[in-house]
Amino acid sequence: MLGVLKVATTDQIQRIAAPHQSFRHTTKKTPSMRKTARTAAHAGALSDLRKHGLAENGGTTKGGEALRNLTVKGLEAASHVLRRPLAEMGGSARGAGSSGAAHALSVNETVIALLRPKPDLTLLAGEPPEALAAARAVADAPGGIGSLASYVTEVPLPATGTWNAPGRGGAQADIVVTARRDGAPLLFIEVDNCHESAEELAGKLEKYARFFRRQVKDTDGKERPMWRTRWPAPDGRWRDVPHPPVLLVFHRIGDPNPDRTVPRLADLTRHLWQGRWHGEDGFHTYDGKIPIIATGLNNLREHGPAGAVFRRFGRTDIGGWLARFRT
Incomplete structure:
Protein backbone atom coordinates (compact mmCIF):
# COMPACT_ATOMS: atom_id res chain seq x y z
CA MET A 1 0.00 0.00 0.00
CA LEU A 2 2.65 2.52 1.06
CA GLY A 3 4.71 1.42 -1.92
CA VAL A 4 2.08 3.14 -4.06
CA LEU A 5 1.06 6.06 -1.84
CA LYS A 6 4.58 6.80 -0.48
CA VAL A 7 3.32 8.64 2.63
CA ALA A 8 -0.16 8.23 4.08
CA THR A 9 -2.32 8.24 7.18
CA THR A 10 -3.72 5.02 8.64
CA ASP A 11 -7.17 6.34 7.70
CA GLN A 12 -6.24 6.49 4.01
CA ILE A 13 -4.60 3.06 4.14
CA GLN A 14 -7.71 1.56 5.75
CA ARG A 15 -10.10 3.13 3.23
CA ILE A 16 -8.19 1.48 0.39
CA ALA A 17 -7.20 -1.85 1.94
CA ALA A 18 -10.30 -2.58 4.03
CA PRO A 19 -13.15 -0.31 2.90
CA HIS A 20 -15.73 -2.39 4.77
CA GLN A 21 -14.21 -1.14 8.04
CA SER A 22 -15.56 2.34 7.23
CA PHE A 23 -19.04 0.93 7.98
CA ARG A 24 -18.19 -0.86 11.21
CA HIS A 25 -17.96 0.44 14.80
CA THR A 26 -20.76 2.88 13.96
CA THR A 27 -22.25 2.57 17.45
CA LYS A 28 -19.22 4.09 19.15
CA LYS A 29 -19.98 7.49 20.65
CA THR A 30 -17.65 9.86 18.79
CA PRO A 31 -16.08 10.10 15.32
CA SER A 32 -12.67 9.89 16.97
CA MET A 33 -13.53 6.63 18.71
CA ARG A 34 -14.97 5.18 15.49
CA LYS A 35 -11.86 6.16 13.55
CA THR A 36 -9.53 4.63 16.15
CA ALA A 37 -11.49 1.38 16.06
CA ARG A 38 -11.68 1.01 12.28
CA THR A 39 -7.97 1.77 11.80
CA ALA A 40 -6.68 -0.29 14.73
CA ALA A 41 -5.64 -3.30 12.64
CA HIS A 42 -3.66 -1.16 10.22
CA ALA A 43 -2.05 0.83 13.03
CA GLY A 44 -0.91 -2.49 14.51
CA ALA A 45 0.44 -3.69 11.18
CA LEU A 46 2.38 -0.45 10.72
CA SER A 47 3.84 -0.88 14.19
CA ASP A 48 5.11 -4.33 13.16
CA LEU A 49 6.61 -2.88 9.98
CA ARG A 50 8.45 -0.25 12.05
CA LYS A 51 9.90 -2.96 14.30
CA HIS A 52 11.35 -4.67 11.21
CA GLY A 53 12.73 -1.44 9.74
CA LEU A 54 10.28 -1.43 6.82
CA ALA A 55 8.24 1.65 7.77
CA GLU A 56 8.69 4.76 9.87
CA ASN A 57 6.70 7.63 11.27
CA GLY A 58 6.75 10.48 8.78
CA GLY A 59 5.57 13.40 10.88
CA THR A 60 2.02 14.62 11.32
CA THR A 61 -0.66 16.34 9.29
CA LYS A 62 -1.83 19.83 10.23
CA GLY A 63 -4.78 18.11 11.89
CA GLY A 64 -2.47 16.03 14.08
CA GLU A 65 -2.77 12.67 12.32
CA ALA A 66 0.36 10.54 12.18
CA LEU A 67 1.92 10.04 8.75
CA ARG A 68 3.60 6.78 7.74
CA ASN A 69 6.09 6.04 5.00
CA LEU A 70 8.29 3.16 3.93
CA THR A 71 12.02 3.07 4.47
CA VAL A 72 14.37 2.16 1.62
CA LYS A 73 14.24 -1.42 2.90
CA GLY A 74 10.45 -1.23 2.87
CA LEU A 75 10.42 0.05 -0.72
CA GLU A 76 12.54 -2.92 -1.77
CA ALA A 77 10.04 -5.29 -0.13
CA ALA A 78 7.11 -3.46 -1.74
CA SER A 79 8.72 -3.71 -5.18
CA HIS A 80 8.65 -7.53 -4.83
CA VAL A 81 5.01 -7.54 -3.71
CA LEU A 82 3.91 -5.22 -6.51
CA ARG A 83 6.21 -6.92 -9.05
CA ARG A 84 7.71 -3.61 -10.08
CA PRO A 85 11.39 -2.79 -10.59
CA LEU A 86 12.76 -0.84 -7.65
CA ALA A 87 13.66 2.00 -10.04
CA GLU A 88 9.94 2.51 -10.70
CA MET A 89 9.01 2.71 -7.02
CA GLY A 90 10.06 6.33 -6.47
CA GLY A 91 11.52 7.70 -3.26
CA SER A 92 10.69 6.84 0.33
CA ALA A 93 9.07 10.26 0.92
CA ARG A 94 11.22 10.75 4.02
CA GLY A 95 10.73 14.30 5.30
CA ALA A 96 7.45 14.85 3.45
CA GLY A 97 5.62 15.14 6.75
CA SER A 98 7.71 18.03 8.04
CA SER A 99 5.23 20.46 6.46
CA GLY A 100 2.13 18.33 6.97
CA ALA A 101 2.36 16.53 3.60
CA ALA A 102 -0.72 18.36 2.30
CA HIS A 103 0.14 17.69 -1.33
CA ALA A 104 0.95 14.01 -0.75
CA LEU A 105 -2.36 13.54 1.06
CA SER A 106 -4.25 15.17 -1.83
CA VAL A 107 -2.49 12.79 -4.22
CA ASN A 108 -3.66 9.88 -2.06
CA GLU A 109 -7.22 11.21 -2.02
CA THR A 110 -7.12 11.43 -5.82
CA VAL A 111 -6.07 7.77 -6.02
CA ILE A 112 -8.92 6.81 -3.67
CA ALA A 113 -11.44 8.88 -5.65
CA LEU A 114 -10.42 7.21 -8.93
CA LEU A 115 -10.06 3.72 -7.45
CA ARG A 116 -13.34 3.83 -5.47
CA PRO A 117 -12.70 0.74 -3.30
CA LYS A 118 -15.82 -1.36 -2.76
CA PRO A 119 -16.75 -2.73 0.69
CA ASP A 120 -17.28 -6.48 1.01
CA LEU A 121 -20.84 -6.71 2.32
CA THR A 122 -20.29 -10.25 3.64
CA LEU A 123 -17.92 -8.79 6.24
CA LEU A 124 -20.63 -6.52 7.65
CA ALA A 125 -23.01 -9.12 9.06
CA GLY A 126 -24.58 -7.92 12.29
CA GLU A 127 -23.93 -4.22 11.68
CA PRO A 128 -26.81 -1.74 12.15
CA PRO A 129 -29.24 -1.42 9.20
CA GLU A 130 -28.19 2.15 8.45
CA ALA A 131 -24.53 1.10 8.21
CA LEU A 132 -25.43 -1.77 5.87
CA ALA A 133 -27.51 0.57 3.72
CA ALA A 134 -24.64 3.03 3.42
CA ALA A 135 -22.19 0.25 2.52
CA ARG A 136 -24.61 -1.20 -0.04
CA ALA A 137 -24.97 2.21 -1.69
CA VAL A 138 -21.19 2.37 -2.14
CA ALA A 139 -21.00 -1.22 -3.36
CA ASP A 140 -23.75 -0.62 -5.93
CA ALA A 141 -22.37 2.69 -7.21
CA PRO A 142 -20.35 2.80 -10.47
CA GLY A 143 -16.87 1.41 -9.99
CA GLY A 144 -13.52 3.10 -10.28
CA ILE A 145 -10.55 2.72 -12.57
CA GLY A 146 -8.15 -0.21 -12.24
CA SER A 147 -6.70 -1.75 -9.10
Whole structure:
Protein backbone atom coordinates (compact mmCIF):
# COMPACT_ATOMS: atom_id res chain seq x y z
CA MET A 1 0.00 0.00 0.00
CA LEU A 2 2.65 2.52 1.06
CA GLY A 3 4.71 1.42 -1.92
CA VAL A 4 2.08 3.14 -4.06
CA LEU A 5 1.06 6.06 -1.84
CA LYS A 6 4.58 6.80 -0.48
CA VAL A 7 3.32 8.64 2.63
CA ALA A 8 -0.16 8.23 4.08
CA THR A 9 -2.32 8.24 7.18
CA THR A 10 -3.72 5.02 8.64
CA ASP A 11 -7.17 6.34 7.70
CA GLN A 12 -6.24 6.49 4.01
CA ILE A 13 -4.60 3.06 4.14
CA GLN A 14 -7.71 1.56 5.75
CA ARG A 15 -10.10 3.13 3.23
CA ILE A 16 -8.19 1.48 0.39
CA ALA A 17 -7.20 -1.85 1.94
CA ALA A 18 -10.30 -2.58 4.03
CA PRO A 19 -13.15 -0.31 2.90
CA HIS A 20 -15.73 -2.39 4.77
CA GLN A 21 -14.21 -1.14 8.04
CA SER A 22 -15.56 2.34 7.23
CA PHE A 23 -19.04 0.93 7.98
CA ARG A 24 -18.19 -0.86 11.21
CA HIS A 25 -17.96 0.44 14.80
CA THR A 26 -20.76 2.88 13.96
CA THR A 27 -22.25 2.57 17.45
CA LYS A 28 -19.22 4.09 19.15
CA LYS A 29 -19.98 7.49 20.65
CA THR A 30 -17.65 9.86 18.79
CA PRO A 31 -16.08 10.10 15.32
CA SER A 32 -12.67 9.89 16.97
CA MET A 33 -13.53 6.63 18.71
CA ARG A 34 -14.97 5.18 15.49
CA LYS A 35 -11.86 6.16 13.55
CA THR A 36 -9.53 4.63 16.15
CA ALA A 37 -11.49 1.38 16.06
CA ARG A 38 -11.68 1.01 12.28
CA THR A 39 -7.97 1.77 11.80
CA ALA A 40 -6.68 -0.29 14.73
CA ALA A 41 -5.64 -3.30 12.64
CA HIS A 42 -3.66 -1.16 10.22
CA ALA A 43 -2.05 0.83 13.03
CA GLY A 44 -0.91 -2.49 14.51
CA ALA A 45 0.44 -3.69 11.18
CA LEU A 46 2.38 -0.45 10.72
CA SER A 47 3.84 -0.88 14.19
CA ASP A 48 5.11 -4.33 13.16
CA LEU A 49 6.61 -2.88 9.98
CA ARG A 50 8.45 -0.25 12.05
CA LYS A 51 9.90 -2.96 14.30
CA HIS A 52 11.35 -4.67 11.21
CA GLY A 53 12.73 -1.44 9.74
CA LEU A 54 10.28 -1.43 6.82
CA ALA A 55 8.24 1.65 7.77
CA GLU A 56 8.69 4.76 9.87
CA ASN A 57 6.70 7.63 11.27
CA GLY A 58 6.75 10.48 8.78
CA GLY A 59 5.57 13.40 10.88
CA THR A 60 2.02 14.62 11.32
CA THR A 61 -0.66 16.34 9.29
CA LYS A 62 -1.83 19.83 10.23
CA GLY A 63 -4.78 18.11 11.89
CA GLY A 64 -2.47 16.03 14.08
CA GLU A 65 -2.77 12.67 12.32
CA ALA A 66 0.36 10.54 12.18
CA LEU A 67 1.92 10.04 8.75
CA ARG A 68 3.60 6.78 7.74
CA ASN A 69 6.09 6.04 5.00
CA LEU A 70 8.29 3.16 3.93
CA THR A 71 12.02 3.07 4.47
CA VAL A 72 14.37 2.16 1.62
CA LYS A 73 14.24 -1.42 2.90
CA GLY A 74 10.45 -1.23 2.87
CA LEU A 75 10.42 0.05 -0.72
CA GLU A 76 12.54 -2.92 -1.77
CA ALA A 77 10.04 -5.29 -0.13
CA ALA A 78 7.11 -3.46 -1.74
CA SER A 79 8.72 -3.71 -5.18
CA HIS A 80 8.65 -7.53 -4.83
CA VAL A 81 5.01 -7.54 -3.71
CA LEU A 82 3.91 -5.22 -6.51
CA ARG A 83 6.21 -6.92 -9.05
CA ARG A 84 7.71 -3.61 -10.08
CA PRO A 85 11.39 -2.79 -10.59
CA LEU A 86 12.76 -0.84 -7.65
CA ALA A 87 13.66 2.00 -10.04
CA GLU A 88 9.94 2.51 -10.70
CA MET A 89 9.01 2.71 -7.02
CA GLY A 90 10.06 6.33 -6.47
CA GLY A 91 11.52 7.70 -3.26
CA SER A 92 10.69 6.84 0.33
CA ALA A 93 9.07 10.26 0.92
CA ARG A 94 11.22 10.75 4.02
CA GLY A 95 10.73 14.30 5.30
CA ALA A 96 7.45 14.85 3.45
CA GLY A 97 5.62 15.14 6.75
CA SER A 98 7.71 18.03 8.04
CA SER A 99 5.23 20.46 6.46
CA GLY A 100 2.13 18.33 6.97
CA ALA A 101 2.36 16.53 3.60
CA ALA A 102 -0.72 18.36 2.30
CA HIS A 103 0.14 17.69 -1.33
CA ALA A 104 0.95 14.01 -0.75
CA LEU A 105 -2.36 13.54 1.06
CA SER A 106 -4.25 15.17 -1.83
CA VAL A 107 -2.49 12.79 -4.22
CA ASN A 108 -3.66 9.88 -2.06
CA GLU A 109 -7.22 11.21 -2.02
CA THR A 110 -7.12 11.43 -5.82
CA VAL A 111 -6.07 7.77 -6.02
CA ILE A 112 -8.92 6.81 -3.67
CA ALA A 113 -11.44 8.88 -5.65
CA LEU A 114 -10.42 7.21 -8.93
CA LEU A 115 -10.06 3.72 -7.45
CA ARG A 116 -13.34 3.83 -5.47
CA PRO A 117 -12.70 0.74 -3.30
CA LYS A 118 -15.82 -1.36 -2.76
CA PRO A 119 -16.75 -2.73 0.69
CA ASP A 120 -17.28 -6.48 1.01
CA LEU A 121 -20.84 -6.71 2.32
CA THR A 122 -20.29 -10.25 3.64
CA LEU A 123 -17.92 -8.79 6.24
CA LEU A 124 -20.63 -6.52 7.65
CA ALA A 125 -23.01 -9.12 9.06
CA GLY A 126 -24.58 -7.92 12.29
CA GLU A 127 -23.93 -4.22 11.68
CA PRO A 128 -26.81 -1.74 12.15
CA PRO A 129 -29.24 -1.42 9.20
CA GLU A 130 -28.19 2.15 8.45
CA ALA A 131 -24.53 1.10 8.21
CA LEU A 132 -25.43 -1.77 5.87
CA ALA A 133 -27.51 0.57 3.72
CA ALA A 134 -24.64 3.03 3.42
CA ALA A 135 -22.19 0.25 2.52
CA ARG A 136 -24.61 -1.20 -0.04
CA ALA A 137 -24.97 2.21 -1.69
CA VAL A 138 -21.19 2.37 -2.14
CA ALA A 139 -21.00 -1.22 -3.36
CA ASP A 140 -23.75 -0.62 -5.93
CA ALA A 141 -22.37 2.69 -7.21
CA PRO A 142 -20.35 2.80 -10.47
CA GLY A 143 -16.87 1.41 -9.99
CA GLY A 144 -13.52 3.10 -10.28
CA ILE A 145 -10.55 2.72 -12.57
CA GLY A 146 -8.15 -0.21 -12.24
CA SER A 147 -6.70 -1.75 -9.10
CA LEU A 148 -4.12 -0.37 -6.69
CA ALA A 149 -1.43 -1.95 -8.87
CA SER A 150 -2.62 0.33 -11.71
CA TYR A 151 -1.29 3.40 -9.89
CA VAL A 152 2.25 4.72 -9.49
CA THR A 153 3.04 8.00 -7.73
CA GLU A 154 5.95 10.43 -7.93
CA VAL A 155 7.09 9.29 -11.39
CA PRO A 156 10.06 11.15 -12.91
CA LEU A 157 9.58 12.16 -16.55
CA PRO A 158 13.16 12.92 -17.65
CA ALA A 159 13.70 15.50 -20.38
CA THR A 160 17.40 14.62 -20.10
CA GLY A 161 19.26 11.78 -18.44
CA THR A 162 17.78 8.35 -17.87
CA TRP A 163 14.83 6.81 -16.01
CA ASN A 164 17.11 5.96 -13.09
CA ALA A 165 19.07 9.21 -13.16
CA PRO A 166 16.85 12.00 -14.54
CA GLY A 167 18.60 15.19 -15.61
CA ARG A 168 17.44 18.75 -15.15
CA GLY A 169 14.45 20.25 -16.88
CA GLY A 170 12.08 17.30 -16.52
CA ALA A 171 8.71 16.92 -14.85
CA GLN A 172 7.47 14.56 -12.17
CA ALA A 173 3.98 13.12 -12.53
CA ASP A 174 2.06 12.97 -9.28
CA ILE A 175 0.26 9.83 -10.53
CA VAL A 176 0.47 7.59 -13.59
CA VAL A 177 -2.46 5.24 -14.21
CA THR A 178 -2.37 2.16 -16.44
CA ALA A 179 -5.76 0.42 -16.52
CA ARG A 180 -6.39 -0.68 -20.08
CA ARG A 181 -8.72 -3.49 -18.97
CA ASP A 182 -11.16 -0.79 -17.89
CA GLY A 183 -10.87 0.98 -21.23
CA ALA A 184 -8.81 3.76 -19.68
CA PRO A 185 -5.96 5.37 -21.58
CA LEU A 186 -2.49 5.72 -20.15
CA LEU A 187 -3.10 8.69 -17.88
CA PHE A 188 -0.77 11.21 -16.23
CA ILE A 189 -2.16 13.21 -13.31
CA GLU A 190 -1.11 16.50 -11.70
CA VAL A 191 -2.70 17.38 -8.35
CA ASP A 192 -2.80 21.05 -7.36
CA ASN A 193 -3.89 22.31 -3.94
CA CYS A 194 -4.65 25.66 -5.57
CA HIS A 195 -1.31 27.11 -4.53
CA GLU A 196 0.03 27.50 -8.08
CA SER A 197 -0.78 30.13 -10.68
CA ALA A 198 -1.86 29.37 -14.23
CA GLU A 199 1.61 30.41 -15.38
CA GLU A 200 3.29 27.94 -13.02
CA LEU A 201 1.01 25.12 -14.11
CA ALA A 202 1.64 26.00 -17.76
CA GLY A 203 5.37 25.65 -17.08
CA LYS A 204 4.77 22.12 -15.77
CA LEU A 205 2.76 21.18 -18.84
CA GLU A 206 5.58 22.47 -21.06
CA LYS A 207 7.88 20.02 -19.26
CA TYR A 208 5.39 17.23 -19.95
CA ALA A 209 5.43 18.16 -23.64
CA ARG A 210 9.22 18.14 -23.66
CA PHE A 211 9.25 14.67 -22.14
CA PHE A 212 6.59 13.32 -24.52
CA ARG A 213 8.58 14.59 -27.53
CA ARG A 214 11.83 13.01 -26.36
CA GLN A 215 13.07 10.18 -28.59
CA VAL A 216 15.40 7.39 -27.42
CA LYS A 217 16.64 4.11 -28.84
CA ASP A 218 14.53 1.16 -27.76
CA THR A 219 15.86 -2.37 -27.19
CA ASP A 220 15.41 -3.14 -30.91
CA GLY A 221 17.63 -0.22 -31.84
CA LYS A 222 14.76 1.87 -33.23
CA GLU A 223 14.02 5.44 -32.15
CA ARG A 224 10.78 5.78 -30.18
CA PRO A 225 9.24 8.31 -27.81
CA MET A 226 10.81 7.63 -24.43
CA TRP A 227 7.44 7.18 -22.74
CA ARG A 228 6.54 4.37 -25.14
CA THR A 229 9.55 2.35 -23.98
CA ARG A 230 7.86 2.00 -20.58
CA TRP A 231 4.12 2.22 -21.24
CA PRO A 232 2.13 0.80 -24.17
CA ALA A 233 -0.51 2.98 -25.80
CA PRO A 234 -2.47 2.85 -29.06
CA ASP A 235 -2.10 5.42 -31.81
CA GLY A 236 -4.88 7.87 -32.61
CA ARG A 237 -8.01 6.91 -34.49
CA TRP A 238 -6.99 8.84 -37.61
CA ARG A 239 -3.37 7.63 -37.86
CA ASP A 240 -2.18 10.60 -35.86
CA VAL A 241 0.00 10.09 -32.80
CA PRO A 242 -1.35 12.11 -29.87
CA HIS A 243 0.52 12.25 -26.59
CA PRO A 244 -1.05 10.65 -23.48
CA PRO A 245 -3.67 12.76 -21.68
CA VAL A 246 -2.82 14.80 -18.59
CA LEU A 247 -5.50 15.17 -15.93
CA LEU A 248 -5.34 18.20 -13.62
CA VAL A 249 -7.06 17.62 -10.27
CA PHE A 250 -7.69 20.77 -8.23
CA HIS A 251 -8.13 20.54 -4.46
CA ARG A 252 -9.46 23.83 -3.13
CA ILE A 253 -7.07 24.50 -0.25
CA GLY A 254 -5.19 27.59 -1.40
CA ASP A 255 -6.53 30.98 -2.47
CA PRO A 256 -6.47 30.81 -6.31
CA ASN A 257 -9.91 29.92 -7.66
CA PRO A 258 -9.60 27.09 -10.21
CA ASP A 259 -12.62 28.50 -12.05
CA ARG A 260 -10.37 31.42 -12.97
CA THR A 261 -7.13 29.45 -13.23
CA VAL A 262 -8.39 26.89 -15.77
CA PRO A 263 -9.48 29.34 -18.53
CA ARG A 264 -6.20 31.23 -18.22
CA LEU A 265 -4.25 27.96 -18.27
CA ALA A 266 -6.13 26.80 -21.37
CA ASP A 267 -5.12 29.99 -23.17
CA LEU A 268 -1.48 29.67 -22.13
CA THR A 269 -1.25 26.06 -23.30
CA ARG A 270 -3.36 26.22 -26.47
CA HIS A 271 -0.35 25.27 -28.61
CA LEU A 272 0.00 22.06 -26.59
CA TRP A 273 -3.59 20.76 -26.85
CA GLN A 274 -5.39 22.32 -29.81
CA GLY A 275 -6.11 19.83 -32.59
CA ARG A 276 -6.26 20.36 -36.33
CA TRP A 277 -9.78 20.55 -37.77
CA HIS A 278 -10.46 18.67 -40.98
CA GLY A 279 -13.60 20.45 -42.02
CA GLU A 280 -14.16 18.46 -45.18
CA ASP A 281 -14.21 15.23 -43.16
CA GLY A 282 -15.69 16.55 -39.93
CA PHE A 283 -13.06 15.54 -37.36
CA HIS A 284 -9.99 16.77 -35.48
CA THR A 285 -6.56 15.17 -35.42
CA TYR A 286 -4.20 15.60 -32.49
CA ASP A 287 -0.82 14.60 -33.83
CA GLY A 288 1.79 15.58 -31.25
CA LYS A 289 -0.82 17.21 -28.98
CA ILE A 290 -1.66 16.58 -25.31
CA PRO A 291 -5.30 16.07 -24.30
CA ILE A 292 -5.54 18.19 -21.14
CA ILE A 293 -8.48 17.59 -18.80
CA ALA A 294 -9.40 19.31 -15.53
CA THR A 295 -11.59 18.35 -12.59
CA GLY A 296 -12.05 19.11 -8.91
CA LEU A 297 -11.19 16.62 -6.19
CA ASN A 298 -14.46 17.16 -4.31
CA ASN A 299 -16.52 16.43 -7.45
CA LEU A 300 -14.34 13.41 -8.20
CA ARG A 301 -14.87 12.07 -4.68
CA GLU A 302 -18.63 12.51 -4.90
CA HIS A 303 -19.30 11.25 -8.41
CA GLY A 304 -16.24 9.13 -9.26
CA PRO A 305 -14.65 8.77 -12.67
CA ALA A 306 -17.98 7.71 -14.21
CA GLY A 307 -19.51 11.08 -13.30
CA ALA A 308 -19.75 14.10 -15.57
CA VAL A 309 -17.00 15.99 -13.76
CA PHE A 310 -14.29 16.40 -16.43
CA ARG A 311 -13.66 19.42 -18.63
CA ARG A 312 -11.37 18.95 -21.59
CA PHE A 313 -9.48 21.99 -22.83
CA GLY A 314 -11.02 23.16 -26.09
CA ARG A 315 -14.49 21.86 -25.24
CA THR A 316 -17.21 23.71 -23.40
CA ASP A 317 -19.20 20.77 -22.01
CA ILE A 318 -18.53 18.70 -18.90
CA GLY A 319 -18.47 14.95 -19.41
CA GLY A 320 -17.50 11.54 -18.08
CA TRP A 321 -13.93 10.35 -18.15
CA LEU A 322 -14.10 8.14 -21.26
CA ALA A 323 -15.68 10.84 -23.39
CA ARG A 324 -13.17 13.43 -22.23
CA PHE A 325 -10.04 11.34 -22.71
CA ARG A 326 -10.85 10.02 -26.16
CA THR A 327 -9.60 12.17 -29.01
